[in-house]
Amino acid sequence: MIDSHQLLFFLSALGAFNGFILSLYFAINARKKNSANYFLSLLMLVLSIRIIKSVFFYFNPNLSNIFIQIGLSACILIGPFLFLYLKSNEKKENWIKHVIPSLTAITIVGFFYPYVQHKAVWQVWIVKAIYLQWLVYIILSEKYIRPIIQKIKEKESFKKIDIWSLSIYIGVAIIWLAYTVASYTSYIIGALSFTFVLYLIALLLIFRNSSEPNFLHEKEKYKNKEIDPEMLAVIDQKLALIIEKELYLNPFFSLDDAAKELKVSKHILSQYVNEILGKSFSNLIKEYRIEKAKRLLETENKITLENLGYDSGFNSESTFFTAFKKTTGLTPAEYQKSYSK
Template identity: 50%
Template sequence: MIKKPRWHIHCIPFLVIIIVVGTIWPYTAYSEYWSKWVMKAIYLQWFIYLATSFKFIKPILKNYKALKGLSRTDLWCLSVYFGITFIWLAYIFGAYTSYIVGAISFTFILYIIGLLLALNVSKTLLFFKQKEKYNNKTITQEKAREIENSISILIDKELFLKPNITLSEFASGIKITKHTLSQYLNEQKGKSFNRFINELRVEKAKEYLVVKHNYTMESIGYDSGFNSKSTFFKAFKKVTGLTPLEYQKRNAR
């Protein structure tokens, strides 16, 4: 049974404390007391929540480093977490300069988050329900084997070498929807479509690096399906832990 988030346990006590303190010791009459104790207590509580919340952000960062890709929910969580962290830092350092720094940073972060929401307004219905969508309809083992066999055929045909191959195009090649393919890769392979394609391209590049000694690294990247040198180098480094040149030197024949 999934526990419902009990936000009121965190919000109501602090709200009551602030109201009581603000009534008994109003800021206008006790500004020195507020600056010395109350504000520091607020910043400390803020920091504790940031530190505690990092356990939810850490897996997202690990997925990014592992080329697993980020969902919209992941991007939202990262934006909110680092945005609030930035505001906290601005207020902390603002204590030594001017509190206007904190206010400006808060306005800036609020503007950025609002802009991100506006740009994604057409996709808000799927925004927070991406994972639930997968949970409501699981792929059977039989269906998974069918998809695996179909993918193997496309891999043999080296469809992944097409530089601008899309999730929809790859899915249509095995006669399933792009959502089914995305779900399959996430549930069965634990990776995003981009990571899946990049790993196939890196494997092809590794073959080329061993036999194509007279080719430039850039041409090998293009032949492997990457549309730029920088994308090739970044993907290769993340998958193998080596640069293309380092891999070539270690596996020279």
């Protein structure tokens, strides 16, 4: 009969073991040999090292101090590898400036202040500094998660890699939080959190590699389904109605609304926007709204920048300013100033 103590050990150790397996999978057997896979592999590796240390220390307080130091030191690379993984999905990043300084710093600290002789220093200062650095990288990584969150807010379809990246980000944040509050709860909660998060990620991996549509993303299948030339002309003409009637000023205007207004099928309209215009429906509407904002800045002298986003169809100030700067390269104030010259 397995008692609760043994079950707790099994569940917490299971996550660490499977973390090592996943790390090897991404490093060796991943289909696409790119930097993202290797950063993800290294992220899983350092997380697993940190977790296995927690498990053995919790169930064996007499664990050798060198293993404790290695486990704690591994945390300093979790943040950098998370950041590098998320950023590498968009563009390449110089990993050296993120990894080498952190690795050098923890090596020097560990050499001059070994855990076995300076437990108090580690517990009061070093561990807190490591967790702070981890948090800084979580905050920096949010930049690459923001577009995915925006897609969710705007009810836009997103790719499987979006769900995958968001899951990795949230998982690492949960593990960081679990260890941060461990002194107020239980030390083993970090390991249990990792096991829980890891199985969610493994589940997503199964769906990601499945030929079936993702359970959170019903993928539009356009292959071998060309739009009739006459329908292309009809949609091209009808699409102008969105601008003429300024339907995009409704902050909740969706693909469904557009299809009903233009009297075409949602699937055909989505295919047209994606294949012919080369963009998502959400980005198309965003462009219409930015153009509206630019016209307001050019013609309305008394309009306030605070209300400009809402008057252009955006449902929040921050979303508007981010989209405007990304599209024009200028803030609304800078654009207004440059136009008035």
